[in-house]
Every structure is written in structure tokens, then in C-alpha cells.
Amino acid sequence: MEREEIIEAIVEHRPGVLFRVSNLIRRRNFNIETITVGRVNHETARMTMTIKGEREIIDQVINQLSKLMEVIKVRKLNQKNTVKRELALIKVKVNDNLSRSDIIHCIDVFRGQVVDVSSKSLIAEITGTPDKINAFIQLLSSYGIKEVARTGITAMERDRKLGGS
Amino acid sequence: MEKVQRTWRRIVKLFEVNSIVEELTGAEALVKALIRERVEVIFGIPGGATIPIYDYLYDVDEIRHILVRHEQCAAHMADGYARASGKTGVCMATSGPGATNLVTGIATAYMDSTPIVAITGQVPTSMIGKDAFQETDIIGITASITKHNIQPVKPEEVPLAVRKAFYIASTSRPGPVLIDMPKDVQIKKGKISFEGEIRLHSLCSNPKVDEKKVESISRILLNAETPFILAGGGVIKANASRELMKISEFLRAPVATTFMGKGGFPENHELSLGPIGMHGTYAANRLIREADVLLAVGVRFSDRTTGETESFSSNLEIIHVDIDRAEINKNVRADHSLLTDVKTGLDMLYRKLRGIGSQKNRKKWVKRVSEMKENSERIQAPPIGKINPPRLLKLLRKLLPEKAIVTTEVGQNQAWAALYFKVYHPRTFITSGGLGTMGFGFPAALGAKVAKPNEPVVDIAGDGSFLMTCQELATSVREEIPVVVVIFNNRVLGMVAQWQRLFYGRRYSQVNLGETPDFVKLAKAFGAEGIRVETYEDFKEAVKEGLRNNVTTVLDVIISPEENVFPMVPPGKSLDDMITGG
Numbered sequence: 001m002e003r004e005e006i007i008e009a010i011v012e013h014r015p016g017v018l019f020r021v022s023n024l025i026r027r028r029n030f031n032i033e034t035i036t037v038g039r040v041n042h043e044t045a046r047m048t049m050t051i052k053g054e055r056e057i058i059d060q061v062i063n064q065l066s067k068l069m070e071v072i073k074v075r076k077l078n079q080k081n082t083v084k085r086e087l088a089l090i091k092v093k094v095n096d097n098l099s100r101s102d103i104i105h106c107i108d109v110f111r112g113q114v115v116d117v118s119s120k121s122l123i124a125e126i127t128g129t130p131d132k133i134n135a136f137i138q139l140l141s142s143y144g145i146k147e148v149a150r151t152g153i154t155a156m157e158r159d160r161k162l163g164g165s
Numbered sequence: 166m167e168k169v170q171r172t173w174r175r176i177v178k179l180f181e182v183n184s185i186v187e188e189l190t191g192a193e194a195l196v197k198a199l200i201r202e203r204v205e206v207i208f209g210i211p212g213g214a215t216i217p218i219y220d221y222l223y224d225v226d227e228i229r230h231i232l233v234r235h236e237q238c239a240a241h242m243a244d245g246y247a248r249a250s251g252k253t254g255v256c257m258a259t260s261g262p263g264a265t266n267l268v269t270g271i272a273t274a275y276m277d278s279t280p281i282v283a284i285t286g287q288v289p290t291s292m293i294g295k296d297a298f299q300e301t302d303i304i305g306i307t308a309s310i311t312k313h314n315i316q317p318v319k320p321e322e323v324p325l326a327v328r329k330a331f332y333i334a335s336t337s338r339p340g341p342v343l344i345d346m347p348k349d350v351q352i353k354k355g356k357i358s359f360e361g362e363i364r365l366h367s368l369c370s371n372p373k374v375d376e377k378k379v380e381s382i383s384r385i386l387l388n389a390e391t392p393f394i395l396a397g398g399g400v401i402k403a404n405a406s407r408e409l410m411k412i413s414e415f416l417r418a419p420v421a422t423t424f425m426g427k428g429g430f431p432e433n434h435e436l437s438l439g440p441i442g443m444h445g446t447y448a449a450n451r452l453i454r455e456a457d458v459l460l461a462v463g464v465r466f467s468d469r470t471t472g473e474t475e476s477f478s479s480n481l482e483i484i485h486v487d488i489d490r491a492e493i494n495k496n497v498r499a500d501h502s503l504l505t506d507v508k509t510g511l512d513m514l515y516r517k518l519r520g521i522g523s524q525k526n527r528k529k530w531v532k533r534v535s536e537m538k539e540n541s542e543r544i545q546a547p548p549i550g551k552i553n554p555p556r557l558l559k560l561l562r563k564l565l566p567e568k569a570i571v572t573t574e575v576g577q578n579q580a581w582a583a584l585y586f587k588v589y590h591p592r593t594f595i596t597s598g599g600l601g602t603m604g605f606g607f608p609a610a611l612g613a614k615v616a617k618p619n620e621p622v623v624d625i626a627g628d629g630s631f632l633m634t635c636q637e638l639a640t641s642v643r644e645e646i647p648v649v650v651v652i653f654n655n656r657v658l659g660m661v662a663q664w665q666r667l668f669y670g671r672r673y674s675q676v677n678l679g680e681t682p683d684f685v686k687l688a689k690a691f692g693a694e695g696i697r698v699e700t701y702e703d704f705k706e707a708v709k710e711g712l713r714n715n716v717t718t719v720l721d722v723i724i725s726p727e728e729n730v731f732p733m734v735p736p737g738k739s740l741d742d743m744i745t746g747g
């Protein structure tokens with residue numbers, strides 16, 4: 001059964017590491033949907049990938065990645081217990097003052113922020129799950145979207161709740 | 166839900182403790198580090214970007230440098246040296262074209278998991294990225310055909326890079342590692358120390374084996390009616406032939422090998438079936454269909470071995486023993502697996518099998534095995550030419566000592582050699598199994614001869630393949646590395662012609678090579694020996710002469726262009742669809 005899984009890799013923070021990871025993914029013909037990278041400390045960085053595939057494929061991705069010398073740790077996240085977030089910047093057309101206030105209202109409802117305003121457009125910033133961002137973009141599309149920049153998913157597993165099982 | 170998680174950590178000691186800190190150039194540090202790795206020989210060609218290294222090598226006695234005539238062959242020689250000896254082979258090339266010429270050789274070693282370290286020169290760090298003269302991104306180019314590659318950016322990093330390269334190349338599943346040395350790093354001086362340690366993630370030389378799994382797998386093997394063993398290159402790499410033999414004999418299980426595994430089990434043993442797969446023996450390809458449990462050791466289930474995978478694994482309970490986690494369930498789904506060095510895994514299994522003891526009676530199975538082996542001998546394609554390769558190879562076997570090393574090129578010659586030349590010892594059959602590189606056999610033979618100067622080395626070649634790397638005759642003569650080359654000269658790209666004959670209605674598109682060159686004259690032009698062979702009697706005499714000669718001897722063996730290699734499983738088909746030609 002094909003599923004979308006989130007894979008987290010802790011890698012050495014060095015030039016060329018992103019190349020090695022993406023090169024391996026391309027070479028093995030894996031189907032990665034998103035990939036994000038960020039530094040954790042001066043030695044390590046964290047990569048979060050979403051990938052679609054059967055269980056065997058997901059295991060292959062993990063096993064192949066784990067063979068790269070620069071990969072310190074790689075695992076599949078337990079989705080039920082994972083916080084997923086994405087950030088998007090969206091530039092929306094503004095035709096008049098009325099539509100501007102409409103748009104700002106939408107942004108408020110989604111708990112987004114207006115980060116830039118010009119006479120013809122504004123930039124909204126929103127974070128949330130990919131579904132939420134999709135819905136937000138859908139909603140704004142009726143005003144006319146000029147540009148979208150999405151970061152791709154980053155994720156983190158929750159620890160066990162206090163007293164929980 | 167099972168969570169897959171890996172946290173492997175290895176701390177590797179970097180050379181000795183209390184080493185003095187010396188003021189050295191990067192080039193000196195490199196060569197000194199190679200000496201510390203006990204490198205005996207480097208195959209290479211110098212160039213602008215490696216002159217500082219060569220300048221230092223000029224005064225070094227510990228390392229023999231063999232000047233080759235094409236860098237591809239430097240890599241193949243390092244590969245042949247490694248396969249014959251079990252040590253890590255070393256090759257060296259300059260930046261740009263020197264480095265790119267290595268690529269085929271590195272890819273060949275990668276596919277067949279041979280430990281080699283390739284050293285390339287690079288333009289100075291300040292020029293990298295500027296498309297400088299003879300700059301090429303060899304790190305990028307080789308990223309997917311090496312286990313790892315490293316570019317030190319200051320002389321102080323060189324000893325570490327070398328230690329890491331050798332450790333990674335030879336540990337766990339072996340493979341090629343490349344060190345790219347920018348020219349300024351070679352020239353600059355630094356305070357060099359050979360002391361310290363490195364942390365390596367992702368490399369587990371021997372993962373812990375789960376005892377419970379060993380027990381349950383043992384029980385499955387003991388209860389099998391018709392157990393079957395498939396042995397791959399991992400058996401040879403792990404020096405596990407003896408362990409394999411013990412298990413096979415204990416279970417009375419026949420052993421088939423992949424091309425890479427050939428030699429891992431003596432082919433004169435009653436339980437040996439020879440190679441399996443596209444060019445496997447009749448007995449191996451048929452008997453696997455009668456097996457109930459498959460013990461696959463040190464294999465990666467390549468498509469040339471399994472044929473179409475669905476039918477390969479149907480009705481077969483598969484146990485997979487391998488050191489590389491990524492091979493488990495990659496091509497064929499294993500019902501059970503042991504993640505371990507093959508030697509350890511087989512040893513643990515054997516002890517457990519003996520410990521439990523009682524097992525199914527396999528008299529009938531053993532009888533069936535010998536019956537099928539007899540059939541195998543009988544079912545043979547009728548010979549076409551005056552002299553034909555299967556018989557020549559059987560003759561060759563008789564003429565060579567047991568431990569003689571045979572290498573092959575690629576094409577019909579390779580398949581014939583795998584099928585009809587019996588191998589009795591590990592590391593005595595060397596072939597490009599994974600990449601199928603024409604031109605591999607001759608330089609690999611030279612590398613093997615350097616590793617084993619006292620064993621005769623024979624390259625079984627096709628005329629097409631030999632022409633791809635025959636310039637190394639010059640190397641062989643000048644460096645005094647005598648081998649015997651047996652060219653099955655059919656004046657065609659035989660294997661392609663065979664496919665065209667069988668599957669493309671005899672439309673022989675671009676396979677005719679014509680009558681040139683005269684291989685006897687070609688050999689002589691290089692100062693080697695050449696002998697034309699047209700009868701079995703000629704062949705016998707020529708091989709004997711070749712073994713006596715202290716210069717490389719090329720046997721130009723004239724065979725028919727119409728000859729086919731059988732048995733053969735058509736590409737993409739199931740092993741059941743084997744064509745025997747008989």
C-alpha cells in the first residue's frame with residue numbers, strides 16, 4: 001500500500017551533504033515530495049523529507065540513506081505522534097481597499113500575518129499543516145495569487161504525554 | 166508500528182599514538198599515509214595535477230608504481246589486484262581527463278563491491294568552480310559510484326582522508342573510495358600528525374546477530390525437504406568458503422553461485438551446481454524450482470541471477486544472509502534475514518544446526534541433484550565450428566594448475582567461462598559481474614598477476630573486448646607482468662550477435678568486426694608473444710607455451726561467428742524459460 005511517510009535524517013553539517021542526499025534519492029529513483037534542511041548546531045543539521053511509496057520503498061530509502069557516511073541517524077517518524085508544520089509566504093493581488101480588508105480578514109481567520117503591503121499586493125505569512133496551507137491558498141486564489149513560496153514540511157515527534165501511555 | 170531507526174557509530178583509530186608532528190607537504194603526507202596503509206603498488210599515469218605526488222614518489226622505495234597506458238585500466242588493475250589478494254587496490258590519475266578515464270573502472274568496482282582507493286589530482290582550491298584547465302567535478306561525478314569520496318582542503322587533513330578511505334573501502338560491504346587532491350593541498354606544507362581518531366557513522370563492520378533468529382532459521386533449514394544454497398560474491402569477500410562448505414555438507418544442500426560467487430564453492434564438489442541465472446547451468450536453473458527453502462548468502466539477487474523475480478521466489482521460502490541492510494528486500498522479498506558478515510552468519514548457523522542436530526532425510530534430494538548434474542552434462546548445444554569454446558575451456562582447465570587465476574572479458578566469452586571452466590578456489594575467478602565491462606579482463610588479469618606473481622593468470626577474452634584495452638600489452642611487457650590471453654576470435658560482437666540471432670530475426674546490426682587486426686602481429690608489435698590457434702592440438706601446445714613464456718602471450722583462437730552460448734534465459738524471462746539449445 002502506498003503511503004506518504006515522513007523521514008527525518010540527522011546529518012553532518014558540512015558542504016556537499018545536501019547534494020549527496022538528493023543525489024542518492026535521484027539515483028535510486030525514489031519519489032520525494034518535499035525536503036527541508038536546517039542547521040541544528042555547528043556540527044549537525046536536520047533534514048525532513050516526505051516521501052510516497054510502499055513500505056518496502058520507504059525502508060529502502062532509510063537503508064540507503066543510512067549508508068551515506070554523512071548521515072548520522074535516519075528514521076521514519078510515527079505520523080500519529082508527530083507535529084508537522086509548513087510555512088508559506090503568499091503574495092496576493094489587491095485591487096481596492098475593500099478587497100484588501102477582505103483578504104486581511106481571511107488571514108486573521110487562519111491566524112496568519114500580513115508581512116508586507118504595497119499598493120497592488122500584499123504578502124501573507126502562514127504556518128500550519130500542509131492541509132491548512134492548501135485551504136488557505138485555495139481561499140485566497142479568488143483574489144488572484146501572484147506568488148507562493150512554501151518551505152515544505154518540517155516535523156518533530158512528540159514525547160510521551162505526562163501520565164500517558 | 167515498528168520504527169526504523171539507525172544509529173551506528175564507529176570510532177576509528179587513526180594510525181598510531183604518540184606520532185611526532187612533522188612539517189610535510191600534502192603530497193608527502195599522502196604518500197607517507199599510503200605507506201602506513203601498507204600499500205605495495207599503485208597503478209596510474211601522472212599529469213599536471215599530480216606531479217607533486219609523483220615527485221615525492223620518485224624517491225620512495227616502499228611502493229611500486231606501475232605506469233599504465235589508460236587510466237581506466239589503472240582502476241581495473243587495482244580492482245583485479247584487490248579481487249585476487251583481498252587487499253585494497255590503489256590507482257591514481259591526474260585531474261580532468263585522467264579522472265574521468267577512471268570512471269568506468271570505479272563503476273565496475275562499485276557494482277562488484279571491490280575495495281579500491283582511487284586518487285585523483287585536482288586544480289588548486291582557488292580555481293575550483295572556475296572551469297580551470299583540466300578541472301572536472303570528479304567528486305560530483307563519482308558520488309553515485311563510490312562508497313564515499315573525499316576532497317581534503319588542507320595538508321593537515323590528508324592523513325585522515327587516507328585512513329578513512331582505506332577503512333571505508335575495506336570495511337563492511339567493500340567498495341571504491343576516491344580521494345581528490347587539489348594541487349595546492351599537495352604543495353603546501355602543514356604540521357602533519359598521523360595520530361588521532363575519527364568518528365564514522367553509518368558503518369557497522371559487524372552488526373550484532375539475533376540469536377533467536379539464528380535458531381528459527383536453523384530449524385527451517387533442518388526441516389526443509391529440498392534446501393538449496395545460493396552463494397554470491399559476499400562469500401568470497403568474507404572468506405567464508407569453508408563455512409559454506411560445512412553447511413552445505415551438513416544439510417546435503419546443493420550450492421549454486423552467482424557469477425560473483427563462482428569460486429566460493431569448489432565446482433568439483435558433488436553438491437556444486439555451478440552458476441545460476443541468465444547463463445546458469447541446466448542443473449542450477451532447474452533444481453531451484455524443486456527447492457522448498459533457499460539459503461541465499463552474500464548475494465544481491467541481481468536480475469542476471471534471478472531472471473524474472475516473481476517466479477523466482479514463488480513457492481520458495483527465502484533466507485537472506487548479508488552484511489548490507491539495504492540489500493535485504495531490495496530486489497527479492499526475503500522471508501527471513503540475518504544481517505551480518507557472511508562468515509559470522511554461516512558460522513553461527515552451522516553451530517546451531519549441529520547443536521539441534523536432527524533433520525530431514527535428504528537421500529532422495531541428493532540423488533536428484535546428481536541426476537540433474539548428469540543431465541546437465543548431456544544437454545548441450547551441438548558444436549558449430551571446428552573447435553568450440555566449451556571444449557576448449559574444459560581443456561584449459563586440465564592444462565592449468567588448480568589455483569591458476571582466470572579473468573574474463575564480457576560477452577559470450579564470459580558466459581562460456583562461467584559455464585564451462587570449473588573453478589575450485591575463491592579469488593581465482595575474476596569477472597565484471599555487475600557492470601559487465603568489456604575490456605575489464607585483461608587489465609584485471611595484470612592486476613591479479615601483480616598480486617599473485619607465482620600463479621598463472623589467464624584472461625578469457627572476446628576479440629571485441631580485448632581491443633578495448635589491448636594497449637596494456639605495453640604495460641605488461643615493460644613492467645614484466647606476463648599473463649596469457651585466450652581470445653575466442655569470432656570476428657563479431659558475439660553476445661550481441663547471439664541476441665540478434667535469437668530475438669531479432671538475425672538482423673545483424675553493427676556487430677561485424679571484420680578480419681582486423683591480426684592479433685598475433687598485434688601482440689608482437691608490443692613485444693609480447695602471439696600464437697594462432699585453429700585446432701584443439703594447437704590450443705594445447707599454445708597454452709603450454711604461454712604458461713612457459715615470461716612475456717604475455719596472446720592466443721588468437723579462431724572460432725565460428727555462429728556459435729551460441731547455451732543454456733540461456735532470455736532477458737526479463739523466468740528461469741523456467743531457459744533455452745538449452747540441445
Ligand SMILES: Cc1ncc(C[n+]2csc(CCOP(=O)(O)OP(=O)(O)O)c2C)c(N)n1
Nearest residue numbers: 576577578601603627628629630658659660
Ligand atoms: C564497454 C561495453 N560496451 C558495450 C557492451 C555491450 N556488449 C555486451 S557483450 C558485447 C559483445 C562482446 O564482444 P566480444 O568481446 O567480441 O565477445 P564475444 O561475445 O564475441 O565473446 C557488447 C558489445 C559492454 N558490455 N561493455
